[in-house]
Amino acid sequence: MKEFLPKLIPNTIMFLVITVFISIFKSVFGEINSSVGVTIVVALLVLMQKDLTKKPIENFLKLLTINVFLGIVSHISYGNMWIGIVLNFITLGLIGYLLTKDLNKSIILPYGLQYLFMLYKPVQGIDFTNRMIALIFGAVLIMASQYIVHSSKKEANAVGEVEDRNKLEAEICVAKYDNDEYKKFRLFEKDIYIHKKRALYAIKLGALTSITAFVTQYLGLAQGAWMSYTIFSLTEIYSEDTKVRSKKRVEGTMIGGLIVIISFLVLKDDTSRTLIILLAGYLNPFFKDYKHIIILVTISSVAPLALSHGSIFAVGQRLMFVIIGAILALIVDKLIYVTKHEDNFNKMASIKI
Structure with missing residues (x-):
């Protein structure tokens, strides 16, 4: 309980703000584009940790390019x-490759989900126009929020610039002494360095999601999208x-x-059942462990389907596709690439600067 109390007020305020934002977003851009609003909020919160006002334009x-590109390509793909x-x-x-420079998935989360949401919720006509406008609005909103948050942190920004330079110098040193991490290619008389771990991760992610998306569309699997969502999460x-x-x-x-x-x-x-969805959201x-988060996400996503199709059917569908996605992720991970955190730490420990 002590861990929850300090989070109670800020989390409640955040929940209310996000709920109001999504409600307004849906009323402006349409119900079918509401998932775009969710990913915009996630991107805004993730990118808040970085100061993008140093190079605003x-x-x-x-x-803007990322959002518009994802919107157009997902439309063509479906x-x-x-x-x-x-x-x-x-x-x-x-x-998977470009947004994992720090070897973690924090930044690719909103954009990967945004692409998958748009892919599995295709739109036409005015809804597509609204989607593209929403994506442009998302880029504007993120930059506007950056100015609001970081405008009063001039001194901190100066320190941050020094930290960024130090980080860049450290990365250069690592690249210089740890050549095994990179593969050099010669293209148009230029040397191009590809990070092996990130490249193999990108191949796994791209291959699995593209195959499951094709199978879902080809077989007309109503809830098949959960295979791709699971694979994106687990890869x-x-x-x-x-x-x-x-x-x-x-x-x-x-x-x-x-x-x-059981609920x-x-x-x-239906009123009481809807309250369960809101409570899970x-x-x-309040939770950080992945298992606990998935419990709540499952409740939030399965309960709406259960309202119209029955709880056993909804849970069975969800569980089946999640298990299939998990099995595929494990198989491809085993076949394509196996590495451990310790491998990276051992290499870093051996570097003498």
Whole structure:
């Protein structure tokens, strides 16, 4: 309880702000584009840890380009599933490689999910126009929030610039002494260095998501998107992370599904059942362990389906596709690449500067 109390007020305020924002977003851009609003909020919160106001025009153009690119490519990919195999592989691969420079998935989370949400919720006509406007609005909102948060931190920014330079120098040193991490290619008379771990991670992510997206569309699997969501979540740079998260994902889905079934047996009216969805969404920020988060995410996503299709059917569908996704992630992780955190630490420890 002591761990929860300090978070109570800020998390409650955050929940209310996000709820109001999503409600306004849906009323402006349409219900079908509400998931775009969710990923915009996630991107805003993740990027808040960085100061993008140092190069405002350059960073805004990057955000704008990413959003517009993902919106257009996801539209084309769903329109032709055969072309989609290639486009999905390239797009998720680029996201997996370009946004993991620090060897973690924090930045690719909102953009990878944004692409998958748009891919599995295709729109046409005015809804597509609204989606593109929403994506442009998202880039503007993120940069505006950057100025609000970082404008009063001039001194901190100066310190941050020094830290950034030190970090860059350290990365250069690591690249210089740890050549095994990079593969050099010669292209158009230029030397290009590809980070091996990030490249292999990008290949795994792109291959798995493109294949499952094709199978889902080809077979017309109504809930097949959860295979791709699961694979995106479980595919990691380091193998032990994939194994641990896969176990927690399946366990969390089973527990969350069981909670939905029991709750729906006890609570018969839709109002009470809807409150369960809101409660799960509210409690999410209070937990850090992946298993606990998946329990709440499962409740939030399965319960709406259960309202119209029945709780057992909804839970069964979700669990089946999550298990399939976890198995695929583990198989491909084993076949394509196996590495451990310790491998990286040992190499870093051996560097003499």
